[in-house]
Amino acid sequence: MKSDFGKLLPKISANLREKTQEKNKIAIKFVKISEIAYLRSEFVTTKIHIFIISHKHLYFIMGLFSFLKNAGAKLFGGKEEAPLEKKDNTQVTGALVAMVERMGLGVNNLDIQFNGSSATVSGEAHSQQDKEKIILTVGNVEGIETVDDQMTVIQTETPEPEATFHTVERGDTLSKIAKEVYGDAMKYPVIFEANKPMLSHPDKIYPGQVLRIPAL
Secondary structure, eight states: OBOOHHHHHHHHHHHHHHHOOTTOEEEEEOOOOTTBOEEEEEEOSSEEEEEEEOSSEEEOSSSEEEOOTTOSBOTTOOTTOOOGGGSOHHHHHHHHHHHHHHHTOOEEEEEEEEETTEEEEEEEESSHHHHHHHHHHHHTBTTOOEEEEOOEEOOOSSOOOOOEEEEOOTTOOHHHHHHHHHSOGGGHHHHHHHTTTTOSSTTOOOTTOEEEEOOO
């Protein structure tokens, strides 16, 4: 089955709204597997886990996000920094909160809990893009393997469309990614703007980094 998630996701979302209760979460896990997409759902007591497997792109609703543990920015800035799992959880939590605050992203009552290689983020994001940027700010830290998104978004009359996530591979450029997802390499500024302030320059991306890809 070839992937066409743009058409598939509204049906999935409608289905999930019928099946979930107030406290249920929707967890999405990304695994790269050739060019073919598979979809399966697994029901457990408190969560509905939806695994969408697609070539390079993660289409998500909310929940659990996977990142490459050994890729990303060093949280404390040191070249020979000790792994996060060997640091005090409270120290890591404080540094993650400070990192998000430095980005100037809109969120009320931000709370981040770190345990091992996982971070749980809660709070009320001012917009969908703020929420996605917070997830990526936390996830794109070396030593973070999963981010459990428990944030809500302030409701507006016109809900903001969700972006997709793209994991950078060796040899990728924003132009190459734009050509792949939009069919036009010259649309790379759209991706750059969508990932500010995490990105400071269009050329400064690295393998394993996860980027937002907004809908046009």
